[in-house]
Amino acid sequence: MLEKMFSSKALSDALEIFVNEFPVAVWETLYVTVLSTAFAIILGLPLGVLLVAGEKNGVYPLPAWLMQILNVVINLLRSVPFLILMILVFPLTRLIVGTTVGTVASIVPLVIAAFPFIARLVETSLREVSPNIIEAAQSMGATPFQIITKVMIPESVPSLLTNATTAVITILGYSAMSGIIGGGGLGKIAINYGYYRYKYLVMMIAVVLLILLVKIFQSLGTRLATKSDKRLK
């Protein structure tokens, strides 16, 4: 197999694919990952805030049944394997994007898979904020909304950034998985050439590029989180 993988035919094929298809694939992967993360944060951040603020002892207690529903929905969405979730949301994808195939179409299942995950990450970050600091803000006459926007979120920025990095990398992995059912990007190339046409070298290149992307996101995220944390100076 190794012999075949590095035969001159395989090498020239791989080179051709590398030049012609990889730039677009990397772009598609980045584009899908970033957009999906952005949409997932738009949904997940407020939800995560509700999970903490709406608790019985939170800054804005919500009815217990509502909290129960939020938790059940999040747990349900998080327990469906991504591959199956993608198929389950086909009708929704078709409704929003018009098709279930292609780069843009894969954003819908990615967002649906990622926002409950992000809500949980936001929840853990916000719980790290000391209740004493929240109490101090209350003693100064802060409204629940002010506590959320001026205390809880700003105070947990370093932790939110660390968790956002985890989210981006998870979504990157999912986006590659979406290649199986027609999503674009590096995942598609790895599956189409590597799995269906036995061009293992192409698959390896796709994997190496994914690893590189993960590495870049992780270093960037860690650096941002450290830099933003004023407790460390």
Place this chain on the structure above:
Amino acid sequence: MIEIVNLSKSFDVADGRVDALKNVSLTINDGDIYGIIGMSGAGKSTLVRCINMLERPSDGKVLINGTDIGALSDAELIKTRRKVTMIFQGFNLLMQRTCLKNICFPLELAGVDKKSARKRALELLEIVGLPDKANAYPAQLSGGQQQRIAIARALATDPEILLCDEATSALDPNTTHSILSLIREINERLGITVIIITHQMSVVEEICNRVAILDGGMVAEEGTVATVFSKPQSSAAKRLVFPDGANEIIDSHERKLRVVFNGAFATKTPMITKMAVDIGICANILAASTKCIGDKVYGNMLLGVEDEECVRKVKEYLEMTADVHVEEVNADA
């Protein structure tokens, strides 16, 4: 004036109910530095949190200048909280904001425009003696400096009342002293009524004019600091005034004198020995807890002497030194 009327607070816990406060009534006058002292678990922190409704009392009322704080709407309560501010044992500064922005924070909450908030914050940094820390983050400051920033923050909205919840308990004696001096200065210069929650008698002795002793959620004793500490009536007060082994001390037939050092310049003077030489009275040191801060002494001593005559002479002799006060302690009365 703050009137606490028949205040009770119970908490529901896993195994039943805990009564943190039972029928507490206190009156705190404008301009007072009022100490509320008690062991941990006595209900001090709950009591102070009922004054600004961070804890809702189960029963009873808190009146500030005649207004029932518990009956206010949310919006009115928020306004009241700008006039009744608080500092904490853990400082509770926003760690991701600079000191200047921390002081601006309550003004920001109140909707004051950025420019005037900044101006006010810079003035307050001067008042608390940290004008060069405007752009520093709290993590870069020492505990005492952080508490100064917290005090500046508490003063930003021009409060009438400052609540101090164990504000010096996390600080060393030196820093405690400087923070207490700052609080006294604020009380005198700005006329702010101060309520100090503490478990340290030295704090009450150093700065308070009145004190309430809280024990098991009830007010055990209340009055001027001098009266309460020289004629402790309740067992809680006696426990505070007479350290461990209080019973043996109380039961002995000596007359007992409480000597309070409140910043006396006496570090290099062997006062009690000198007294024996000078006036020939040999006092029995029953208990002593003093500490030197710089060249000043803080704390107290409990002396035992023979009779009435000795009491008078010792009092006269020791009080010749400035900032030393002597009171006969009468635990049996």
